[in-house]
Amino acid sequence: MPPSADPPGAQVPPHGPRRWLGLLVVVALVSGGVVYAVEDRQQDARSRPAATVTPPAPPNQGTKPPSKTAAAVAARRLAVDTILLRRAKAVRTVNEKMFLQDVDPANAKLRQQQKTLFANLVELDFTEIGYSQAEERFDAAAVREHGASTYLVRVLMRYQIPKVDETPVTTELGYSFVSRAGRWIIADDNDLDKDLGPGAHHEVWDLGRIEVQRGPRVLVIVEKGDTRTGRAIVAEADEALTQVAAYWPRKWSGSALIAALDDTEIRDARFADEDVESAASAGSTFSSLPGQETADGTVAGAYIVVNPKERDRVDEILLSHELTHVATADLGGYEPLWLAEGAAEYVSWRGIEEISGEGEVVQWEQEVVDDALPGLYALPSDLGFYQNNADVYGVSWLAVRFLVKRFGLTLVEALYEDLAMHGTDQANRDRILLSRTGYTEATLWLALKDYEPQR
Structure with missing residues (x-):
């Protein structure tokens, strides 16, 4: 079954300037790989008081002594x-x-x-x-x-x-x-x-005694005494990091934090509802919080949180999806969700192809064309992306796969970076897409509708 059928991040909230849920206001739904819709971020920042530190009172300049208060x-x-x-x-x-x-x-x-x-x-x-x-x-x-x-x-x-x-x-x-x-x-x-914000006072160190397991480029946090799980996730993460390096051309040499705890509410991830099928979520970290110095804040990176119910089934395919989000988190966060999730699915499906061969990928591509595309009228929008009952992950993956086939992975990665840094609204998104591919989001959707997978 494809990872997006039980998506690596299907219902855990969005974050970043991109979709910064973790440190602002409560949202109604939890999404997967990245977090909080772009349309919400400015409204959220306005609704949250700026995190300015009140300066000390100036020294008394006159002869009158300061009040007791x-x-x-x-x-x-x-x-x-x-x-x-x-x-x-x-x-x-x-x-x-x-x-x-x-x-x-x-x-x-x-x-x-x-x-x-x-x-x-x-x-x-x-x-x-x-x-x-x-x-x-x-x-x-x-x-x-x-x-x-x-x-x-x-x-x-x-x-x-x-x-x-x-x-x-x-x-x-x-x-x-x-x-x-x-x-x-x-x-x-x-x-x-x-x-x-919903992630406040829910950092990994706030939620009971932890144990840390370290790899060369990963730090895994588990419950104290759960050494076996921690070491197993480190091993899977090492494999996943190799896949991200192989299948996404950005030269990211950073490391990742992965939390696999019993708690169902960690940082901005919410796994408490029984119908939440998301296996993991990547939520942004901030060098400057939204509202602290700028409305959007400054994204520094992302941490991965694993659904407690999925902790024993974490593998390199799941983690390659989430680690793609981590590897792109610091770019700015303005890329459309279909591109963010589509790129993460692209990397994880390349891993599946490496293990299972091309046949399974080709089969899923045809299923997305036959079953998922007819259920949508446009590329999945940021608003309601994680609430959509349609296979938005599959369509997002297909859009990225389509672009890679036509323009090559290097150009698609450059497109991703440009959109992540500058795609602040629809006009800028279409301008960037048009200049780099000849498509707008609307015409890209029309091309997908006419797409016939080549065998």
């Missing part, structure tokens, strides 16, 4: 900044006592969770890690729970995992601080979760 706010900010600096230092120096120093001593559950978090962070051996305050938030329920001094703040965590992140990347979380006996402490770390 201003002084208290400044003191609180300094105390919280100190706590955040101390937490980062504790991870870098592997000092659990320092990490727990500012956690509510009366909250045994939170302290145990923080111990687990600390162990996970240390296990990942970050090249860089730091925390900074973004904007203050308010939540009445949190104030009722923790008291009148409650201070809720969105926190930006900036980190770099060695041999995975080419550049430091940023994620977000929320902390609740309270003042007790003249000292600020962390009272909770999830009061703001519902107001953050």
Whole structure:
């Protein structure tokens, strides 16, 4: 059965500027290989407050002393900044006592969770890690729970995992601080979760004790003790990386993070629904979050998350699809979804052809022409791509295969890069397609409708 029949990423949400789900607002549906529709990204960025850090109050220029309120706010900010600096230092120096120093001593559950978090962070051996305050938030329920001094703040965590992140990347979380006996402490770390992006506070280190298995160009994260699964996925990923290098001409020499945990909600991937058949999802990482410096943010790369139900069936075909997304993630994210998913399917089907021979690929090509094309009226659009009951993966693959046959893989890869960087709207997409192939999306669809596979 082709990987797109049980698609490598069929119903897990889109991401990036491309389809950035992971750090913005909740979307209704989870898609596969990449994430969040292009049409949504600007609306999302506008709906989310910019992640600017409030500057400290300027020094008093006159003779009037600052108010008690201003002084208290400044003191609180300094105390919280100190706590955040101390937490980062504790991870870098592997000092659990320092990490727990500012956690509510009366909250045994939170302290145990923080111990687990600390162990996970240390296990990942970050090249860089730091925390900074973004904007203050308010939540009445949190104030009722923790008291009148409650201070809720969105926190930006900036980190770099060695041999995975080419550049430091940023994620977000929320902390609740309270003042007790003249000292600020962390009272909770999830009061703001519902107001953050769906990937916030669902990073791999947030979800229970983990184990890390490493290969030359892959880092696999599994549940603590699940060594066999971790090593098996490393082996399959090594094979998949070879396929991506062989069948996609971009010279990508990066590494990949693959999470295969029990949790059904990791980063922006949602596998909780019983009807979600997606085996894995690749979701973007950001060096600058959407709304932080620009509306779209800056994509740094992508991490792969495996559906817990599919963890024991992960193979090189599935991973070659997802790794194609990882290998193209940092290009910009503006390519149409039919091209993003079609390219990933193209690579995975070349792997199938290598294993099973040309016959199976030729058979599926004919099935797409006979069965899938008649169910659509145009190339699959970004809007509703992952909700479409038609075989949008098959049609996307056919479109890429069609272009490769006519123009060669090198030109198609160059087209992909151009669209990923500059295809910000339909006019630009058609301009780029027309200049490189002579087609617009509309005329490419008409050509596909008349396409007769050659034997």
